[in-house]
Amino acid sequence: MTNQIVTINHLQKIYGKKKENEHMALKDISFNVDKGDFVGIMGPSGSGKTTLLNILATLDTATKGEVSITGQDITHLNTNELAEFRAKKLGFIFQNFNLLDNLSIYENIALPLSLQNESSVNIRTMVEKIAETLDITRILNNYPNEVSGGQQQRAAAARALVHQPSLLLGDEPTGALDSKNAKSLLESMKALNEEQLVTILLVTHDAFSASYCKRILFIKDGMLFKEIHRQGTRHDFYKEILAVLEEYSEV
Numbered sequence: 001m002t003n004q005i006v007t008i009n010h011l012q013k014i015y016g017k018k019k020e021n022e023h024m025a026l027k028d029i030s031f032n033v034d035k036g037d038f039v040g041i042m043g044p045s046g047s048g049k050t051t052l053l054n055i056l057a058t059l060d061t062a063t064k065g066e067v068s069i070t071g072q073d074i075t076h077l078n079t080n081e082l083a084e085f086r087a088k089k090l091g092f093i094f095q096n097f098n099l100l101d102n103l104s105i106y107e108n109i110a111l112p113l114s115l116q117n118e119s120s121v122n123i124r125t126m127v128e129k130i131a132e133t134l135d136i137t138r139i140l141n142n143y144p145n146e147v148s149g150g151q152q153q154r155a156a157a158a159r160a161l162v163h164q165p166s167l168l169l170g171d172e173p174t175g176a177l178d179s180k181n182a183k184s185l186l187e188s189m190k191a192l193n194e195e196q197l198v199t200i201l202l203v204t205h206d207a208f209s210a211s212y213c214k215r216i217l218f219i220k221d222g223m224l225f226k227e228i229h230r231q232g233t234r235h236d237f238y239k240e241i242l243a244v245l246e247e248y249s250e251v
């Protein structure tokens with residue numbers, strides 16, 4: 001069995017159907033992500049980060065190139081196959097938690113499993129397990145507006161992970177959190193990555209969040225600009241990330 005979770009080869013994305021409106025958001029991007037990796041995607045505004053994430057999330061399509069997730073080429077799936085693929089293989093955490101207000105935290109987390117017709121006994125076991133990992137057992141019977149922003153985001157992370165996806169995609173998941181809650185979410189993601197080998201790809205502007213990753217891909221104008229791997233402490237990596245961000249402004 002392959003250890004490769006993501007394979008991207010010569011990915012190109014052009015927006016706009018008419019020639020005069022065309023905009024090449026991704027020019028030629030290639031990289032792989034192995035099981036258990038924790039990859040950050042950074043780059044200036046407009047560099048193509050969200051475009052890349054949306055293609056991986058199967059929410060948008062590539063113009064050219066190969067995009068495979070767990071060995072499955074997602075560029076050739078039809079709408080129904082994509083919906084099923086997304087539900088089974090992917091988990092998402094966004095900046096704004098996207099919890100449903102009229103469902104309890106428990107029901108929110110259980111939702112992906114209910115949609116897959118999992119039995120209620122299995123659902124309870126799986127929800128309780130992930131809730132414990134993310135330290136939200138106490139709030140399972142509350143509604144989203146009764147808990148803090150940090151707890152809401154940990155609940156959103158639990159919902160993203162409860163069906164044990166092959167790949168967790170995060171789009172600025174700490175963007176709406178204060179520094180204490182951001183740190184706690186990042187520590188949980190780090191633990192899930194290290195202890196349960198959850199494969200994570202995180203798009204972020206924030207060097208502090210990125211310092212929790214094992215490696216960072218920097219993109220600029222739709223191309224890979226640089227890649228760095230964490231070797232020493234997180235604080236050393238944070239300083240290295242800031243130095244690369246500094247380089248951007250010089251080229």
Ligand SMILES: Nc1ncnc2c1ncn2[C@@H]1O[C@H](COP(=O)(O)OP(=O)(O)OP(=O)(O)O)[C@@H](O)[C@H]1O
Nearest residue numbers: 015016023025043044045046047048049050051052
């Ligand atoms: N639907 C669209 N139609 C046309 N152009 C688009 C569309 N979406 C994005 N673009 C353009 O593609 C380029 C890449 O956008 P993208 O949102 O991927 O960048 P980003 O790195 O995520 O930026 P930010 O950090 O500001 O979110 C930008 O120039 C943007 O204006």
